[in-house]
Amino acid sequence: MKIVVLVKHVPDAQFDRHITGPGNTTDRDESILSELDEYALEAALQLAEERGGPKAGNEVIALSMGPSGAVNAVKKSLQIGAYSGVHLSDDALAGSDAAATSLALAAAIRHISADGRPVDLVLTGMASTDGETSLIPAQLAERLQFPQVTFASSLEVSGGQISARRDAGAFSETVEAQLPAVVSVTDQINEPRYPNFKGILAAKKKKIAALSLADIGVDASQVGLAGSWTVVESAEARPPRTAGTIITDDGDAGIKLVDFLAAQKLL
Amino acid sequence: MANALVFIDNPGAALKKSSLELLTIARSLGETAVAFTGELNDDVAATLGAYGATTVYQPSVDDLDNYLVGPKAAYLAAAVAASGATAVLVDNSPEGKEIAGRLGIKLNAGVITDVVGVEADGTAHKSVLAGSYNTTAKATTPVTILSVKANNVEPAPAGAATAPATATVEVPAEGLANSARIAARTEKPVSGRPDLSEARIVVAGGRGVDGDFGPVEELADALGAAVGASRAATDAGWIGHDAQVGQTGVTVSPQLYISAGISGAIQQKAGMQTSKVIVAINKDAESPVFEIADYGIIGDLFKVLPQATAEIQKRKG
Numbered sequence A: 001m002k003i004v005v006l007v008k009h010v011p012d013a014q015f016d017r018h019i020t021g022p023g024n025t026t027d028r029d030e031s032i033l034s035e036l037d038e039y040a041l042e043a044a045l046q047l048a049e050e051r052g053g054p055k056a057g058n059e060v061i062a063l064s065m066g067p068s069g070a071v072n073a074v075k076k077s078l079q080i081g082a083y084s085g086v087h088l089s090d091d092a093l094a095g096s097d098a099a100a101t102s103l104a105l106a107a108a109i110r111h112i113s114a115d116g117r118p119v120d121l122v123l124t125g126m127a128s129t130d131g132e133t134s135l136i137p138a139q140l141a142e143r144l145q146f147p148q149v150t151f152a153s154s155l156e157v158s159g160g161q162i163s164a165r166r167d168a169g170a171f172s173e174t175v176e177a178q179l180p181a182v183v184s185v186t187d188q189i190n191e192p193r194y195p196n197f198k199g200i201l202a203a204k205k206k207k208i209a210a211l212s213l214a215d216i217g218v219d220a221s222q223v224g225l226a227g228s229w230t231v232v233e234s235a236e237a238r239p240p241r242t243a244g245t246i247i248t249d250d251g252d253a254g255i256k257l258v259d260f261l262a263a264q265k266l267l
Numbered sequence B: 001m002a003n004a005l006v007f008i009d010n011p012g013a014a015l016k017k018s019s020l021e022l023l024t025i026a027r028s029l030g031e032t033a034v035a036f037t038g039e040l041n042d043d044v045a046a047t048l049g050a051y052g053a054t055t056v057y058q059p060s061v062d063d064l065d066n067y068l069v070g071p072k073a074a075y076l077a078a079a080v081a082a083s084g085a086t087a088v089l090v091d092n093s094p095e096g097k098e099i100a101g102r103l104g105i106k107l108n109a110g111v112i113t114d115v116v117g118v119e120a121d122g123t124a125h126k127s128v129l130a131g132s133y134n135t136t137a138k139a140t141t142p143v144t145i146l147s148v149k150a151n152n153v154e155p156a157p158a159g160a161a162t163a164p165a166t167a168t169v170e171v172p173a174e175g176l177a178n179s180a181r182i183a184a185r186t187e188k189p190v191s192g193r194p195d196l197s198e199a200r201i202v203v204a205g206g207r208g209v210d211g212d213f214g215p216v217e218e219l220a221d222a223l224g225a226a227v228g229a230s231r232a233a234t235d236a237g238w239i240g241h242d243a244q245v246g247q248t249g250v251t252v253s254p255q256l257y258i259s260a261g262i263s264g265a266i267q268q269k270a271g272m273q274t275s276k277v278i279v280a281i282n283k284d285a286e287s288p289v290f291e292i293a294d295y296g297i298i299g300d301l302f303k304v305l306p307q308a309t310a311e312i313q314k315r316k317g
Helices: A037-050 A068-080 A100-112 A136-144 A197-203 A252-264 B017-031 B043-050 B070-083 B094-107 B214-222 B230-234 B266-270 B299-317
Strands: A003-005 A010-011 A029-033 A058-067 A082-090 A123-124 A148-158 A161-168 A171-178 A181-185 A208-211 A230-237 A245-248 B003-010 B032-037 B055-059 B087-091 B110-117 B124-128 B132-139 B144-148 B165-169 B183-189 B203-204 B226-229 B256-260 B276-284 B295-298
Touching: A003 A037, A003 A100, A010 A068, A029 A068, A037 A068, A037 A123, A037 A148, A058 A100, A068 A082, A068 A208, A068 B032, A068 B094, A068 B183, A082 A100, A100 A136, A100 B094, A100 B110, A123 A136, A123 B094, A136 A148, A136 A181, A148 A171, A148 B094, A161 A181, A181 B230, A245 A252, A245 B110, A245 B124, A252 B295, A252 B299, B003 B017, B003 B070, B003 B094, B017 B032, B017 B087, B017 B144, B032 B070, B043 B055, B055 B070, B070 B087, B070 B094, B070 B165, B087 B094, B094 B110, B094 B144, B094 B226, B110 B132, B132 B144, B203 B214, B214 B226, B214 B256, B214 B299, B226 B230, B256 B299, B276 B299
Parallel strands: A003 A058, A003 A123, A058 A082, A082 A208, A123 A181, A148 A181, A245 B295, B003 B032, B003 B087, B032 B055, B055 B165, B087 B144, B110 B144, B203 B226, B203 B256, B256 B276, B276 B295
Antiparallel strands: A010 A029, A148 A161, A161 A171, A171 B183, A230 B132, B110 B124, B124 B132
16 A cells, blocks of 8 residues: 655644744744644554555655755654655745645645555645644545545555544544545544654665655646735734633632623623 | 625524524625525525525535535535625534635635634634734635634624525536545434534533543533533543544634633643633642633632532522
8 A cells, every 4th residue: 555644844832833924924943743643644554564564565655845844744754654755845835825735735646656656545634733724635635536534533444445433523424435535534543653763763764755846747836825825914923811810719719700700791 | 696605504403603603794795695405494594584695505416415525515616606606605614624625626716714704805814823823814816715613703684684596506426426425424412512612601621620520511501601621631531522622622712711620731722712711720820721811710620610500500590
């Protein structure tokens, strides 16, 4: 099986994050591998291992699109266990919205399929931890004309078909799709492994292919701010929330709480 | 020709408040049409008229629910073409956003998600990076697609009710191909409490409830609130994952958020800090949640919550 896992280099949510520049884009200093992508990577590694791993011809390819720093998300993925990496990087990609991002990623996946071994499965996290739009799996599936299975909390692949369980609001569902497919997984699906010393050493020998827009046959006008269909016109930092009244319970805090709610007209 | 098209998916016997909110926003953009799925009952049709819908589109096939998203996006694309709408409004549920995403690619149209306000020219307001920035965004394409969060406008009927025309939209066959099929579906138990993502009040419990959500649920019921939980509480299996508030759970933006026994780690804060009023109860005075609470109580939730519940019941008589 040939599995591509989308991994994103995102600003660490433990620190303050900032929007900067003429396109009102997110500042990517202090970035890390998006935590939610680790579940997708783990799911890919498990599927490949069940099938005999690399010796049996399975592939787990970590694909990241982003500026030079984004290669770190690929490197981390290799340390965790991805077999190889692809870093799609081009100055023209800066500021791409979901539509432009999905266009570039779809072209990259076609490129990865062009060696005669087509991609069977594209795995993603449930959302990035920066933009959080959750649009990429759906838009990528539409561009590739693959079925999409989103928010999978478990998945099985057999006989060219994927079967997944998912929670969908008021329902629990079992869904089935033919491969190739785009599948996003939740943080309930598994417990991602950590890179160990052996993995970190092994990662140094693994290949990372660098792709530019020219390599994937995409014109600069189709991506970046130029190719995006939405524009962020303004961004204003919200004043941080400040602490209000804090009391220590002396035995009547429940009543004081109700007084507070009444004063705020919230009862 | 309609200006705005609202997608309403299977409302059953009555429209949800979030659908009424979408209809209210749509009217501010111009003439409003509705793309509907499921059975259109008379009360719902009357409500659509009261909210100013001029045309209600229905799909030519009735098995859209047997597939994930793909056919609904194909149907909606055909409804946009039939109505001539330049703005499409969908709810901000995971499915709503995915339909919006696929529709965007089909129509070469910009998609803006997590919208909290819409101006008459289609400019959308949203909050990003876990509520730390407010942004305005706009589609640069002829059609704009917006997924809109609940609880941001008061639903208001139109000045004069209309009797909407109905029309059938042919669902393109390609919508069914290349879509995942739903093989089985089980309904989850219904709690009777408001839906977490739409609730006006949320009472949430965390590690501090130590396996007992009783006091949290009782206060929620006294307030007519939804029950939420931190990841620590759902991971411990004390309550279903559905209740999880935060970055990897449900993002809420209620009028009142009561946090009990939750320290307020960044992922939790990310899911709730756009709440209008935040109340925190925690034994640990150093909990980060106190940094953002409008009203904080350092104390034992097993004493404070039941006392508050009893006091509310007493005042309500």
